[in-house]
Amino acid sequence: MDYAQLRNLLEPLVTGLKDAGTHTMLPTLCEELGLPAPGADGSKRERMTASFNSLADTDLPAVARKLLIRHPPSATTRNQIQDILWSDSACPPIPKRYRREVARSLNREELYGDARRFDELLERLWILDADDWMHVLGAKSRGLRAEIQQHVHRNPEDWPAETLFDQLGAYDASDRRFALFLEGLASADVRPDEAMQRHFVACVNEPLRSCGVELRETGSEGGYPVFSLVSLHAATKGRPKNLIFASPDKPDLRFRDALDNDVEIVTNADKVLVYDRPIGNDGLRWNDLQQWWGEAEQIADATLAKRSLYARLKASLPRNSPPQTLLFDAFFEGFRSAVPNLPALLPEVWLHWDPRTVKERGPDALLRFRMDFLLLLPQGVRVVIEVDGKHHYADSTGSADVQRYSQMVKADRELKLAGYEVFRFGAAELQVPTAKADVKTFFEALFKRYGVPAT
Numbered sequence: 348m349d350y351a352q353l354r355n356l357l358e359p360l361v362t363g364l365k366d367a368g369t370h371t372m373l374p375t376l377c378e379e380l381g382l383p384a385p386g387a388d389g390s391k392r393e394r395m396t397a398s399f400n401s402l403a404d405t406d407l408p409a410v411a412r413k414l415l416i417r418h419p420p421s422a423t424t425r426n427q428i429q430d431i432l433w434s435d436s437a438c439p440p441i442p443k444r445y446r447r448e449v450a451r452s453l454n455r456e457e458l459y460g461d462a463r464r465f466d467e468l469l470e471r472l473w474i475l476d477a478d479d480w481m482h483v484l485g486a487k488s489r490g491l492r493a494e495i496q497q498h499v500h501r502n503p504e505d506w507p508a509e510t511l512f513d514q515l516g517a518y519d520a521s522d523r524r525f526a527l528f529l530e531g532l533a534s535a536d537v538r539p540d541e542a543m544q545r546h547f548v549a550c551v552n553e554p555l556r557s558c559g560v561e562l563r564e565t566g567s568e569g570g571y572p573v574f575s576l577v578s579l580h581a582a583t584k585g586r587p588k589n590l591i592f593a594s595p596d597k598p599d600l601r602f603r604d605a606l607d608n609d610v611e612i613v614t615n616a617d618k619v620l621v622y623d624r625p626i627g628n629d630g631l632r633w634n635d636l637q638q639w640w641g642e643a644e645q646i647a648d649a650t651l652a653k654r655s656l657y658a659r660l661k662a663s664l665p666r667n668s669p670p671q672t673l674l675f676d677a678f679f680e681g682f683r684s685a686v687p688n689l690p691a692l693l694p695e696v697w698l699h700w701d702p703r704t705v706k707e708r709g710p711d712a713l714l715r716f717r718m719d720f721l722l723l724l725p726q727g728v729r730v731v732i733e734v735d736g737k738h739h740y741a742d743s744t745g746s747a748d749v750q751r752y753s754q755m756v757k758a759d760r761e762l763k764l765a766g767y768e769v770f771r772f773g774a775a776e777l778q779v780p781t782a783k784a785d786v787k788t789f790f791e792a793l794f795k796r797y798g799v800p801a802t
Contacts, residue, residue: 350404353431357411360420361399365391367418379417381410408432409685409802422474426524433523436798439560439578441525443518448554449529450517453508456550460538462500468531469495472524473515491515526576533562535571548574565628565727575628577726590626591697592721593663594619620659631723636691663695670777671719671734674786681787685802689794690730696721698762724797729767736774 361382368376373385373394383401385394402410411428419425459465469475476490491514498505512518517525529551531537538544548562555561559579566573622631624639640659641652657679664672671694678692696718720732759769770793776782794801 348408348435349431350407353407353411353428354404356424356428356431357407357414358396358399360414360418360424361410362392362395364418365395370394380413381406405802408800412800422470426474430521430524432800433521435795436523438521438523438526438798439576440522440558441555441560442558445554445558446512446518446525447509448557449551450507450509450512452550452554453547456508456547457543458499458503458508458511458532460540460543461536464536466495468528468534468537469515472528472531473517529562529576530574533574535569535573539571541571544572544574573628575726590622590631590693592620592622592693593660593695594697626723628725628727630725630728631691631693632688633691634687636693637687660694665695668734668736668774670736670772670774670782673777673782674720674732674734674772677783677786678790680783681790682801689801690722690724690799693721693723694719724799726797727766728797730793731762731767731769733769733771734774734777735771 361380364376365373370391373391377383377385377395377398382398385398388394389397411432414420415425415428420428473491475492475495494514495511499511506514515528517528520528533544533547533551535541535544538547552561555576556579560576561579562574563577564572565575565577622636622639624635637649637652637656640656641647641649644652644655646652646655661672661675664675675692675694679686682689698718718731719734722730722732724730762769770789772786776785779785791801793799
């Protein structure tokens with residue numbers, strides 16, 4: 348991310364907030380944006396400037412996101428800031444050639460079902476005009492907004508989709524902005540009819556698949572399907588139906604309703620957690636988990652719910668694996684205030700459950716029952732993290748055990764083929780002085796790879 352350019356764009360916006368309130372209001376204003384508390388001396392501009400200058404580069408993205416929501420700048424500046432923030436995201440690339448083919452496939456299609464929501468989509472993503480002030484003077488607008496009203500709404504035969512895409516700047520926009528544009532055009536807001544949604548998706552997917560991406564149904568909202576642009580190389584597994592975790596012991600399970608896949612914990616229900624809410628395209632974040640926990644345990648206070656959940660998860664970690672505990676602690680200590688919006692780090696997650704033992708099942712036994720940690724990231728990405736102690740590769744005497752090792756690598760292959768990403772830490776790595784910093788560096792790289800904001 349270009350922190351220098353981001354700082355240059357944000358500075359006049361932040362200092363311009365001097366007029367948003369009195370001297371006494373500036374500390375609250377800064378706190379809302381995530382800025383350091385301003386000093387007591389100097390003019391309002393000097394106080395805001397000093398606060399902004401003391402902000403670390405790594406905190407700039409979080410301030411930028413809050414600023415865009417609370418004090419939106421001009422469309423031009425907004426887009427520049429967004430493109431910098433999105434530069435670290437792992438959005439699939441869509442070359443200009445295929446963008447043109449997408450537009451060409453829409454030349455004879457209806458671009459929208461709801462004109463107002465269509466205009467709102469364009470307003471959110473594109474720079475429509477810079478002369479809105481002319482309306483105040485009673486002059487006729489000559490910007491792109493007026494052109495769209497004339498050639499898309501009143502006379503739709505004037506501009507085919509190719510022309511509109513060109514006028515908007517869609518061919519040269521960032522991959523993320525173009526993806527949001529297509530997702531918006533496929534949404535139920537712009538197309539409040541499921542048949543219209545699916546027809547649009549079918550039209551654009553033919554050219555999109557030629558460059559390795561597609562609009563894929565990833566959830567539902569208000570009874571309508573939600574489509575997201577994903578790589579064809581991404582995992583195609585469905586959404587999780589049963590998430591059984593935080594249990595070091597094999598749970599005693601039964602199906603209460605096999606048709607609906609309803610799982611019941613028969614005995615020791617307090618020793619296992621079952622997350623029973625739908626997990627959408629955004630994955631499972633700590634905020635989601637905390638809200639579920641607070642309601643399940645009837646803890647109304649958010650701070651108490653957070654502490655209680657953390658303690659419950661940590662208590663499930665095996666006592667004979669200090670490195671596993673260190674990784675868990677390092678995650679929360681390293682990201683602190685960013686944790687609520689990050690994927691939840693779930694410990695002791697059950698992947699397979701078989702009422703029979705491995706010995707009873709024989710050659711058909713599932714090799715890995717439980718995962719050390721699991722993260723459910725956006726776009727259906729599932730990340731498994733394992734902490735390897737001696738028992739992964741040695742027998743009870745400490746001697747190398749080729750059978751144990753071969754079983755481990757075989758299980759990894761099966762997980763990867765099933766659509767999971769698997770990362771391993773050696774226990775020795777987590778026992779050095781730099782272990783916690785190393786863990787944070789790993790998660791930062793992981794989140795960057797999958798486009799998860801870590802600030």
